[in-house]
Amino acid sequence: MKPLRISSGAWVAVVGSVSAVIVALFLGGVVMRLSGADPVKAYEALINGAFVGRRSIAETLIYSAPLILGGLAFAISSRAGLFNIGIEGQLITGGFIAGLVGAWDLGLPGPVYMPLALLSGALGGAVWGFIPGYLKARTGAHEVITTIMLNYLAMRIITYLTLRQSGILPVDSTMLATKRVAPEAMLPRLMPPTRLHLGIVIAVVAAIVLWYVLFRTRFGFKVRAVGLSQGASAYGGIKWGATIAIAMAIAGALSGLAGAGESLGLHGRHWATTPGYGFTAIAVGLVGRNHPLAVILSGLLFGALNAGAPSMQSAGVSKEIVLLIQGFIILAVAALEVVNRLPAIRSKLARKSAAQKAGS
Amino acid sequence: MEDFFTLDLLTRILRMSTPLLFAALGGLLSERSGVINIALEGLILLGAFFAVAGTYWTGDPYIGLVIGVLCAMAGALVHAIWSITFRGDQIVVGTAVNLIAMGLTAFLVKSIWGQAGGSDRVTSLYKFWGMSILVPVAFALVPVVWFFLFRTKQGLRLQACGEHPQAAVSAGINITLYRYGAVLMSGLLAGLGGAYLSIGNLNYFTLDMSNGRGFIALAAVILGGWTPFGALTAALLFGAAEGIQIQGQSTPGFPISSDLLVALPYIVTLIAITMFVKSRTGPAGLGKHATTS
Numbered sequence: 127m128k129p130l131r132i133s134s135g136a137w138v139a140v141v142g143s144v145s146a147v148i149v150a151l152f153l154g155g156v157v158m159r160l161s162g163a164d165p166v167k168a169y170e171a172l173i174n175g176a177f178v179g180r181r182s183i184a185e186t187l188i189y190s191a192p193l194i195l196g197g198l199a200f201a202i203s204s205r206a207g208l209f210n211i212g213i214e215g216q217l218i219t220g221g222f223i224a225g226l227v228g229a230w231d232l233g234l235p236g237p238v239y240m241p242l243a244l245l246s247g248a249l250g251g252a253v254w255g256f257i258p259g260y261l262k263a264r265t266g267a268h269e270v271i272t273t274i275m276l277n278y279l280a281m282r283i284i285t286y287l288t289l290r291q292s293g294i295l296p297v298d299s300t301m302l303a304t305k306r307v308a309p310e311a312m313l314p315r316l317m318p319p320t321r322l323h324l325g326i327v328i329a330v331v332a333a334i335v336l337w338y339v340l341f342r343t344r345f346g347f348k349v350r351a352v353g354l355s356q357g358a359s360a361y362g363g364i365k366w367g368a369t370i371a372i373a374m375a376i377a378g379a380l381s382g383l384a385g386a387g388e389s390l391g392l393h394g395r396h397w398a399t400t401p402g403y404g405f406t407a408i409a410v411g412l413v414g415r416n417h418p419l420a421v422i423l424s425g426l427l428f429g430a431l432n433a434g435a436p437s438m439q440s441a442g443v444s445k446e447i448v449l450l451i452q453g454f455i456i457l458a459v460a461a462l463e464v465v466n467r468l469p470a471i472r473s474k475l476a477r478k479s480a481a482q483k484a485g486s
Numbered sequence: 487m488e489d490f491f492t493l494d495l496l497t498r499i500l501r502m503s504t505p506l507l508f509a510a511l512g513g514l515l516s517e518r519s520g521v522i523n524i525a526l527e528g529l530i531l532l533g534a535f536f537a538v539a540g541t542y543w544t545g546d547p548y549i550g551l552v553i554g555v556l557c558a559m560a561g562a563l564v565h566a567i568w569s570i571t572f573r574g575d576q577i578v579v580g581t582a583v584n585l586i587a588m589g590l591t592a593f594l595v596k597s598i599w600g601q602a603g604g605s606d607r608v609t610s611l612y613k614f615w616g617m618s619i620l621v622p623v624a625f626a627l628v629p630v631v632w633f634f635l636f637r638t639k640q641g642l643r644l645q646a647c648g649e650h651p652q653a654a655v656s657a658g659i660n661i662t663l664y665r666y667g668a669v670l671m672s673g674l675l676a677g678l679g680g681a682y683l684s685i686g687n688l689n690y691f692t693l694d695m696s697n698g699r700g701f702i703a704l705a706a707v708i709l710g711g712w713t714p715f716g717a718l719t720a721a722l723l724f725g726a727a728e729g730i731q732i733q734g735q736s737t738p739g740f741p742i743s744s745d746l747l748v749a750l751p752y753i754v755t756l757i758a759i760t761m762f763v764k765s766r767t768g769p770a771g772l773g774k775h776a777t778t779s
Contacts, residue, residue, distance in 0.1 A: 267763045460582065
């Protein structure tokens with residue numbers, strides 16, 4: 127296997143992503159100032175809440191796990207040329223199904239039950255991700271619209287199923303959630319007394335596996351080929367439809383795993399709400415330039431942002447500011463892409479003026 | 487069941503089609519000029535929020551309406567600068583605008599009213615037969631947009647920008663200007679749709695009250711074959727799904743559970759977009775830039 131080498135292009139990407147984050151944090155500070163709060167104090171509280179002490183670090187890692195998995199889901203769909211805004215729906219589908227399987231209390235021993243619950247969550251997410259991939263391949267229905275509709279659909283169906291005390295499903299309609307997951311199906315805690323669970327390890331392993339699949343296997347090559355050029359890859363004998371459908375199913379499985387980790391590791395049940403991680407995951411993927419290993423780092427960054435956000439409330443800043451900062455980060459990444467292209471523009475201009483001089 | 491098919495059902499359908507129609511007409515103009523606009527969702531949200539905030543500050547819903555529309559246009563301007571001037575990926579940029587709209591409105595709701603879920607009640611716009619004055623405005627705009635697109639010089643030029651940006655540039659059309667204009671108009675229209683939701687149909691703002699309508703409107707544009715009357719038909723279809731849902735919920739003894747009924751608009755959109763999309767082709771230059779040399 128070739129050693130990992132970081133090319134100059136990769137450095138440009140790293141500098142771009144880091145400066146995008148800095149610019150976005152600055153803009154977030156401007157908004158805080160305008161609303162009458164002290165941004166320095168707020169960011170201090172954010173850093174305290176995200177990094178200072180065992181508990182804060184554990185919280186950052188807890189938040190990072192679903193964001194890394196979601197970021198990976200966004201990365202593989204983007205590599206295949208699809209914009210997956212459906213991570214949220216795939217995530218809650220996985221979380222709900224893992225919660226159901228875990229709450230059924232099948233009486234299995236932990237080493238069997240826990241993986242079974244996790245995998246059923248991943249499978250649920252995979253189905254929810256496969257649908258838009260398949261529809262795009264078969265009918266050309268744009269994935270942006272179908273995935274958004276599937277997000278709402280997943281939410282409504284889960285709410286419906288949890289509200290109906292049918293007796294078939296292990297749900298608790300008074301809590302709008304599944305029943306408690308059996309202890310055997312729960313992910314082990316890593317660092318008691320904090321809530322840190324196995325989810326972060328699963329996320330990092332998934333990132334490494336996805337990196338290998340994308341860059342070292344034939345299937346990964348196909349995914350990247352259809353993403354770069356549908357026509358050229360078809361000419362090379364790659365089946366576009368099958369490739370994007372499978373890529374979307376894998377994205378769904380990763381998102382489903384994210385949701386399953388929340389149910390089995392953190393909450394001990396699935397709450398019928400939308401955590402909004404699916405949208406943060408888009409920012410995670412973009413900042414990580416859809417590279418699985420870089421997604422780990424950007425996932426940790428956004429995990430820290432989310433873990434520290436509640437602490438900002440003490441400085442008089444509501445935690446919703448984080449959504450705003452995430453939007454700014456995406457805009458900054460998009461704007462800095464332009465800067466990346468600048469050398470080419472400049473050399474073109476230089477050639478033009480040289481030609482004009484030669485002509486006159 | 488006789489409680490179900492009433493005049494109420496008809497006005498409900500018209501009322502629920504209205505925000506979709508506004509946003510769809512906006513999305514139509516933007517897409518016809520060649521700019522994909524998935525920011526519609528966020529623009530609706532900005533329009534809805536600032537219409538209420540403006541009404542709350544000034545006490546006059548009509549000034550609120552103007553403020554809401556202007557703020558949605560500001561959001562559209564961001565989308566335009568990033569998509570047209572910076573040549574960013576239009577879907578990525580649209581997603582950013584949506585996130586910013588979600589974050590900003592949630593943040594401001596807390597700062598202004600000190601509560602997380604939504605705003606206080608404000609005065610709403612003029613209503614007749616239980617319908618906002620904005621309902622007939624939306625429907626009247628359909629022939630206006632049609633006339634503009636297909637019967638005026640500017641409208642045909644706008645279409646050229648979307649069909650073949652390179653040819654439009656060669657013909658001396660200022661494609662940047664037309665695209666900025668179209669995206670700003672989409673902000674104006676989506677803003678009207680948003681203001682309709684908050685101070686037209688209701689009299690308050692709740693978090694994420696756009697509820698996917700920006701995306702449903704985009705589906706209406708595609709389903710309507712990128713024409714104003716097509717968008718109207720599709721908006722009525724999706725509005726009907728929502729109207730039936732609300733009417734069904736308020737009809738005692740309606741056979742379908744109300745928890746499931748709320749999914750109807752999304753199911754209808756999903757089915758419509760997959761069944762009919764093959765026969766629809768959009769502007770050829772959608773998302774493409776003219777290569778300047």
